[in-house]
Amino acid sequence: MSRPPEDRGGELRALFFESANELLQSLNEAGLELEARPADEEVIRRVRRAVHTLKGDSAACGFHKLSELAHELEDALTPQIAHARGADFAELVLTAADSFGAMLTAYQRKAEPPAVEALHAMIRKLLDGPASPKSAGPAPLQLPAQFAWTEYEQLMISEAVHRGETVYNVALRIDPNSLMRAAAFQLIRNVLHGSGTVIALRPEDNVAAATVEIVEAALARRKTSPALPDSFDCLRCASRTGLDRGDTGP
Secondary structure, eight states: OOOOOOHHHHHHHHHHHHHHHHHHHHHHHHHHHHHOOOOOHHHHHHHHHHHHHHHHHHHHHHHHOOOHHHHHHHOOOOHHHHHHTTTHHHHHHHHHHHHHHHHHHHHHTTTOOOOHHHHHHHHHHHHHSSTTTHHHTGGGOOOOOOOOOOOOHHHHHHHHHTTEEEEEEEEEEOTTTTTOHHHHHHHHHHHHHHHSSEEESSOOSSHHHTTSSSSEEEEEEESSOOOOGGGGOOOEEEEEEEEEEOOEEE
């Protein structure tokens, strides 16, 4: 005999609360790590995965305010903002864990979740701060590309070089006046993939592109391919800020 829908819903919520508490513990641990290493991209990715999971699971359980808050928070969880805002970014993650915890407690008690205005204010502050195009003014023209590739990506670059390919580090600045940054990033990504083999790309997805200024890529090409700069002539949403040979092999 099957259980009534309300029983299945109750079981789903019980599993959600158990999983959510583990996610909050992960957020707290990541926040403490970010206090020491605010630009650690692996920790930032872990935070984004936890928040993304919390967003989807809470929506599935009907906890829409929690899901909407997690969605809002995702916009601020970028390496660029972390690098620019340091301690404020770590504080955001820790505050988010506390705010999510308070909301979960309210949901478990079948009460109205708190407004958590402090977290909303922190998100707005980071998105409108120096890492955002709104207040950066002409400064993005001077933003240096970092090309901070992971150990695995560096290995892939070395393998491409040994295959006889040329590897370029490419940096493109998204037009600060663009109203559709995610679309601009997608266009840049399409052009990059049409120009060679993309070994590494920063940012890694359209969500992070909403606040990014510089798109960085490690691009492998056959040595018989046409000159690389010509590949970007079609772009009107971005300008090239850096291009150099990223290969160090023979």
